[in-house]
Amino acid sequence: MPSPAFAGFPLGLLHFLEELSRNNNKPWFDKNKDRYEREVRGPALAYIDAMQKPLARFSPHFLAVPKKVGGSLMRIHRDVRFAKDKSPYKTNVGIHFRHNAGRDVHAPGIYLHIEPEEAFLGVGIWRPETAALAGIREAVNADPKAWKRVTGGNAFRDRFELRGDSLKRPPRGYDADHPLIEDLKRKDHLAVCPIDHDVLLQTDVVKVTSDLIRKTKAYLAFLCDAVGVGF
16 A cells, blocks of 8 residues: 655644643643644654655665654653653654664664754764774775765755764874874764755655755765665
């Protein structure tokens, strides 16, 4: 059965998140649980469902899983066990299209973030473990022209910005005067594109975000190859 057309995220999603930020407690959330299902979780799952075909055309390895638990929609409950901030709920919507190898190894992914203050689409890999990060550095060092090509292409560069934390000093084994030392110092390999909230409310949001994801194909393929997973 084909996925139904997605009509865009409702404005009520942003209203709910804004109100939650001012009432981040269980009694308020319980009282507004129906709103959460109707304005937030329901539309998010519908968007994920509508993204299945576009993602499959992009790559068979990035999965859109429209499940309430254990799928692409990140849980709204915060893990407060070791946090100073004991607020029980996240005040954003996070949708993560994981690589199918991501449960076993550190692999790139695709992430849509929505909160009242900002929204963005991100791709790449956050805090890769030691072996994966070393693999990316080795790939950049081995083929600097390919790295420059995937990060410097107009379609990619015009919409996406490389972000993430970096080491203060060069990683072991690399000289400070290496021409790509700033990329080799990266601890995260992320590319981020801001999205206007108005875009999220439009009926063509699936097409818009799918088109943006396609612009990252070479970048994601490079990272996948570097960490040894399929693209």
